[in-house]
Amino acid sequence: MKNIIVTGGAGFIGSNFVHYVVNNHPDVKITVLDKLTYAGNRANLAGLPADRVKLVVGDVADAELVDKLVKNTDAVVHYAAESHNDNSLIDPSPFIQTNIIGTYTLIEACRKYGVRYHHISTDEVFGDLPLREDLPGHGEGVREKFTPDSPYKPSSPYSSSKASSDLLVRAWVRSFGLKATISNCSNNYGPYQHIEKFIPRQITNILSGIRPKLYGSGKNVRDWIHTNDHSRAVWLILNEGKLGETYLIGADGEKDNKTVLEMILKQMGQPADAYDHVKDRPGHDMRYAIDSTKLRTELGWQPEFTDFAKGLQATIDWYTEHEDWWKDEKKAVEAKYAKNGQ
Ligand SMILES: NC(=O)c1ccc[n+]([C@@H]2O[C@H](COP(=O)([O-])OP(=O)(O)OC[C@H]3O[C@@H](n4cnc5c(N)ncnc54)[C@H](O)[C@@H]3O)[C@@H](O)[C@H]2O)c1
Numbered sequence: 001m002k003n004i005i006v007t008g009g010a011g012f013i014g015s016n017f018v019h020y021v022v023n024n025h026p027d028v029k030i031t032v033l034d035k036l037t038y039a040g041n042r043a044n045l046a047g048l049p050a051d052r053v054k055l056v057v058g059d060v061a062d063a064e065l066v067d068k069l070v071k072n073t074d075a076v077v078h079y080a081a082e083s084h085n086d087n088s089l090i091d092p093s094p095f096i097q098t099n100i101i102g103t104y105t106l107i108e109a110c111r112k113y114g115v116r117y118h119h120i121s122t123d124e125v126f127g128d129l130p131l132r133e134d135l136p137g138h139g140e141g142v143r144e145k146f147t148p149d150s151p152y153k154p155s156s157p158y159s160s161s162k163a164s165s166d167l168l169v170r171a172w173v174r175s176f177g178l179k180a181t182i183s184n185c186s187n188n189y190g191p192y193q194h195i196e197k198f199i200p201r202q203i204t205n206i207l208s209g210i211r212p213k214l215y216g217s218g219k220n221v222r223d224w225i226h227t228n229d230h231s232r233a234v235w236l237i238l239n240e241g242k243l244g245e246t247y248l249i250g251a252d253g254e255k256d257n258k259t260v261l262e263m264i265l266k267q268m269g270q271p272a273d274a275y276d277h278v279k280d281r282p283g284h285d286m287r288y289a290i291d292s293t294k295l296r297t298e299l300g301w302q303p304e305f306t307d308f309a310k311g312l313q314a315t316i317d318w319y320t321e322h323e324d325w326w327k328d329e330k331k332a333v334e335a336k337y338a339k340n341g342q
Pocket of ligand 1: 007008009010011012013014033034035036037038039040041058059060061078079080081082083084098102120121122123162184185186187188189193194
């Protein structure tokens with residue numbers, strides 16, 4: 001695969017993937033297709049070689065544009081999405097348009113030209129799991145993690161739009177022989193993540209002299225993975241994954257939100273309790289946890305970022321050193337949360 005399209009390549013995870021491919025696979029050229037919504041940022045691609053990375057500003061739901069680009073490529077890696085749960089509770093419509101119609105548009109073009117397609121999705125399509133302490137025997141002997149066979153039970157407009165897009169891809173594989181794979185990954189952290197998201201919001205709050213905010217009790221568990229480990233897994237699946245298969249990507253990084261916030265505070269030299277509890281997100285999923293055995297045994301993937309405190313420190317350092325990247329948006333992001341009591 002020498003020429004690939006990366007949709008959403010100016011966003012958080014997509015841009016990290018573009019950097020990963022540029023740095024590790026020198027013979028690959030990338031066309032980034034990105035609408036540059038509030039979450040997309042040209043600066044995320046700054047410094048990349050112009051002869052290897054081209055940005056096309058456009059919509060994944062624009063069938064004419066997508067047809068033209070897909071016709072001349074070897075593969076499409078589809079990251080573009082509306083990605084924030086809280087926004088989907090305020091206005092679901094862009095989630096339906098981009099996540100469902102956008103995916104439909106891309107897979108139609110890939111099927112027409114026989115182009116390889118990889119679909120990026122989330123563990124949130126599986127709904128949530130009970131907290132370990134609520135499981136009989138604290139989870140021993142019961143299936144307590146998501147597997148590729150877990151039933152789809154999405155909770156929010158965001159996760160249901162992603163679930164819908166996964167199901168379209170599965171159907172296009174079965175009915176039309178689309179050359180596709182799907183990956184469902186757990187919560188990512190790392191550089192270039194929009195400051196509306198949990199970890200960057202807390203870090204930039206502290207850097208701005210604002211008290212961090214914790215939804216509800218903070219007992220909700222997320223299974224954290226460094227975005228570089230996600231990128232390595234996606235590249236492996238794109239090149240060695242079995243067509244038609246779904247792979248779950250996770251690095252055994254379960255931590256509750258309260259613990260993560262306390263770690264951020266301590267690592268930034270603040271008292272661990274220097275934060276406010278705010279109104280919980282409606283329908284807030286309790287726990288996500290990924291069983292990535294299939295990816296590890298079939299494709300030999302292992303996470304490299306196994307020390308969360310170290311990865312978190314690198315992320316804190318990145319936001320500290322890149323204030324220019326986020327400071328203009330900080331006020332507006334916090335005003336939006338404040339309107340919602342969060
Ligand atoms: N953030 C996570 O922890 C996480 C975990 C698992 C899976 N995912 C999935 O990974 C993907 C990327 O997530 P992210 O956190 O990087 O999101 P993000 O919001 O940071 O970036 C999304 C990118 O898509 C672009 N985009 C939005 N609508 C578009 C459209 N109609 N046409 C073209 N481009 C458009 C935006 O401009 C932005 O650059 C999503 O599919 C998401 O569901 C995210």
